[in-house]
Amino acid sequence: AQSVTQLGSHVSVSEGALVLLRCNYSSSVPPYLFWYVQYPNQGLQLLLKYTSAATLVKGINGFEAEFKKSETSFHLTKPSAHMSDAAEYFCAVSVTSGTYKYIFGTGTRLKVLA
Amino acid sequence: EAGVTQFPSHSVIEKGQTVTLRCDPISGHDNLYWYRRVMGKEIKFLLHFVKESKQDESGMPNNRFLAERTGGTYSTLKVQPAELEDSGVYFCASSQRSGDPYEQYFGPGTRLTVT
Numbered sequence: 561a562q563s564v565t566q567l568g569s570h571v572s573v574s575e576g577a578l579v580l581l582r583c584n585y586s587s588s589v590p591p592y593l594f595w596y597v598q599y600p601n602q603g604l605q606l607l608l609k610y611t612s613a614a615t616l617v618k619g620i621n622g623f624e625a626e627f628k629k630s631e632t633s634f635h636l637t638k639p640s641a642h643m644s645d646a647a648e649y650f651c652a653v654s655v656t657s658g659t660y661k662y663i664f665g666t667g668t669r670l671k672v673l674a
Numbered sequence: 675e676a677g678v679t680q681f682p683s684h685s686v687i688e689k690g691q692t693v694t695l696r697c698d699p700i701s702g703h704d705n706l707y708w709y710r711r712v713m714g715k716e717i718k719f720l721l722h723f724v725k726e727s728k729q730d731e732s733g734m735p736n737n738r739f740l741a742e743r744t745g746g747t748y749s750t751l752k753v754q755p756a757e758l759e760d761s762g763v764y765f766c767a768s769s770q771r772s773g774d775p776y777e778q779y780f781g782p783g784t785r786l787t788v789t
Contacts, residue, residue, distance in 0.1 A: 592776045603678070604765065604780035611776060650717065654776045659730040660769065661707060662778065664717040 562587045562653050566665035574673045579623075579638040581668045583651030586632065592654040593634045594662070595625055599647045607649070610634060621645070646672045676700065678781035680766050686787045692754040695784045699748070699768030705775055706749050708741060711783075712762040720764075723749060724771065735760075756788045 567582040585591055592611050596604040608619025615627040625636045634651060648669045652662040679698045687693050699706045708720040720739070721731040725746035734741070738757070743749040753760050763785050767778040 594777075596780070601782075603782040604767075606777065606779075609777060611774075652717075659722050660705065660775050660778075661719045661722055661730060661733075662709070662717075663719070664709075666716040 562591065562655060562663050564651050564653050564663055564665040566649075566651050566668050568668055569666060570669050570671065572671040572673055573641045575643055576640050579636070579641045579645065579670065581636040581649050581651075581670065583625075583634045583636065583665060584632050585634060585651075585653050587653055593625075593627065594652045594654065595619065595623070595634075595636050596650045596652065597647045598650065598667075604650065607636070641670075641672045643672050643674065646670055678766055678768055678779050680764075680781040680784050682784060683782065684785045684787075686789065687756055688789055689758055690755045692752065693756055693786060695751045695753075695764055695766075695786070697749045697751070697766030697781060699766070700779055702770070703768035703779070704746070704771035705769040705778075706743060707767040707769075707778060708749070708751055709765040709767065710762050711765065712759075717765065720751075753786070756786075758788050761786055761788045 563586045565584045594609045595607040608617045610627045618624045623638045648667050650667050651665040681696045706723040709717050711717040719733040722729045723743045726743050740752045763783040765783045766781045769775050769778045
């Protein structure tokens, strides 16, 4: 069975500081991994995805994530936080057995301090 | 291109009443998913349609929930009768059947409050 763990339900960073949101997964097969962001009163928007190509994945808004099989991790980073990055971030793994359904982590709410 | 739309955006009903949520996927997307997020918990899968057929309904909580996708276009999720624990945000997502079926496009969600 596949699962996702996001460490830290709330993360605060100062504007301009590094953003690091952690995601660890469990999967018996090569996973497809995703990061989504939800801004207030909006739906989930895809930030980036890993689909077994390059292990370092670049996404929108300056975010990137690195797939590390040995650590079963897919942490999300951004070198310099901006106030507009304040949102809730979700890591998800896609079940690759035909239904493509997602298993989500519990989400991390990012707060950016001025 | 229009995204995934959901209606209503909010619904407040009393315990025992019936509510129907609607999702319009992106045109041409054969895969349609329903998810739910109960407050403080993770977003959980409910079911998956391929066109009008239910591919996977393993996440449906109980038989008070009925999902349909007549004609393979929009989908409805009916809760009857609603219970307090059904409160949460219901998300709909869609994806292509070919190309990249793994990438799902989400709607804004319907916030359901059962009092």
